[in-house]
Amino acid sequence: STALQGTFTWSAPSNIALVKYWGKIGDQIPANPSLSFTLSECKTITSLDYRVKSEKGISFDLLFEGKPKEDFKPKVQKFFERIVKYCPYIEDYHFAIDTKNTFPHSSGIASSASGMAALAVNVMSLEKALNPTMTTAYFDQKASFLARLGSGSACRSISGSIVVWGEQAEVSGSSNLYGVDFPYEVHPKFKSFCDVILLVDKGEKKVSSTVGHNLMNNHPYAEKRFEQAHVNLSELKKILIEGNINGFVSLVESEALTLHAMMMTSMPYFILMKPNTLQIIEKIWAFREKTAIPVCFTLDAGANVHVLFPKEDKDFVMTFIRQELALLCQNQQFIVDEIGFGAEQI
Ligand code: PMV
Numbered sequence: 001s002t003a004l005q006g007t008f009t010w011s012a013p014s015n016i017a018l019v020k021y022w023g024k025i026g027d028q029i030p031a032n033p034s035l036s037f038t039l040s041e042c043k044t045i046t047s048l049d050y051r052v053k054s055e056k057g058i059s060f061d062l063l064f065e066g067k068p069k070e071d072f073k074p075k076v077q078k079f080f081e082r083i084v085k086y087c088p089y090i091e092d093y094h095f096a097i098d099t100k101n102t103f104p105h106s107s108g109i110a111s112s113a114s115g116m117a118a119l120a121v122n123v124m125s126l127e128k129a130l131n132p133t134m135t136t137a138y139f140d141q142k143a144s145f146l147a148r149l150g151s152g153s154a155c156r157s158i159s160g161s162i163v164v165w166g167e168q169a170e171v172s173g174s175s176n177l178y179g180v181d182f183p184y185e186v187h188p189k190f191k192s193f194c195d196v197i198l199l200v201d202k203g204e205k206k207v208s209s210t211v212g213h214n215l216m217n218n219h220p221y222a223e224k225r226f227e228q229a230h231v232n233l234s235e236l237k238k239i240l241i242e243g244n245i246n247g248f249v250s251l252v253e254s255e256a257l258t259l260h261a262m263m264m265t266s267m268p269y270f271i272l273m274k275p276n277t278l279q280i281i282e283k284i285w286a287f288r289e290k291t292a293i294p295v296c297f298t299l300d301a302g303a304n305v306h307v308l309f310p311k312e313d314k315d316f317v318m319t320f321i322r323q324e325l326a327l328l329c330q331n332q333q334f335i336v337d338e339i340g341f342g343a344e345q346i
Contacts, residue, residue: 003050003130005050011043011343012115012120015039020256030165033171034153036163037193038160038162040339041338044100044101056091083149083150112154113156120158140159142178155178160341162181162190163181187241187243193308194314206272228258232255239251273303284296293316305325307325
């Protein structure tokens with residue numbers, strides 16, 4: 001082969017789930033389908049330098065922001081071990097990986113989705129160098145498949161702007177193995193949407209998502225929750241097509257609170273919201289009541305709040321965020337983001 005050595009660089013964005021993935025089976029198979037907005041500004045940028053070597057095996061060095069980062073190595077090692085079955089050629093190379101995020105480190109923003117997606121597209125670039133006739137459709141689908149093996153939600157960060165992961169009868173082409181672009185024409189209302197991420201608590205995550213997913217095994221409400229996610233995804237499909245913004249607001253907020261309700265009712269149980277998380281939620285509700293602007297919140301497995309609203313309301317909502325919500329963030333920090341379009345080669 002001609003691919004003896006070289007370097008690729010890709011950026012991959014984070015994504016925010018509207019219908020949440022929480023619970024998995026075996027090899028990163030989701031217990032329920034999920035849907036997310038791909039983000040634009042919150043990204044991981046990763047270079048993969050590859051060099052053919054004589055002995056076979058997984059080998060790599062890893063730099064984070066230009067410095068060796070030991071605590072990231074086990075995750076990357078595990079990623080390579082999981083994908084080698086599907087990408088046997090990786091054993092012919094030594095990799096030098098150099099990665100950085102556009103968002104503050106340990107901001108409590110999950111970097112696993114953007115990080116694993118950025119790594120997966122780099123590996124696919126190498127595969128494409130070995131197999132130049134590969135189609136874009138194959139590239140994207142396998143990149144999402146590989147990203148999933150690194151971190152489930154990462155499979156929703158390859159493309160955009162709306163991605164579904166997990167088999168759902170009413171979303172054609174949906175799969176448990178990779179994310180697919182939402183296959184219907186979305187109402188213009190949902191084509192440009194903002195997500196302002198309020199950094200309420202930048203501390204280390206109290207519950208890793210691996211532990212969290214596992215708590216859904218033997219969870220008393222698991223089966224009902226998985227059923228509900230299917231129903232909510234069908235509902236959200238209609239909402240996105242029809243442009244039903246009020247339906248969007250209540251479904252998205254209910255999904256976020258349900259995710260946290262699952263954590264509060266597992267054994268062991270967790271409260272991941274902070275007092276300021278609740279204060280922010282109340283302020284959002286009061287603002288919505290007063291202004292009738294369809295601004296809503298969603299949450300990940302942590303205390304930070306994602307504030308979602310149509311871009312046409314941006315000036316007005318940003319004033320509210322700066323004046324009222326920023327005070328409830330650590331060091332008044334927040335990140336202004338919006339819907340984006342997926343991984344890009346640099
Ligand atoms: O990709 P993981 O295993 O880190 O799980 C992410 C789970 C949530 O962010 C809480 C929800 C989701 O669908 O992204």
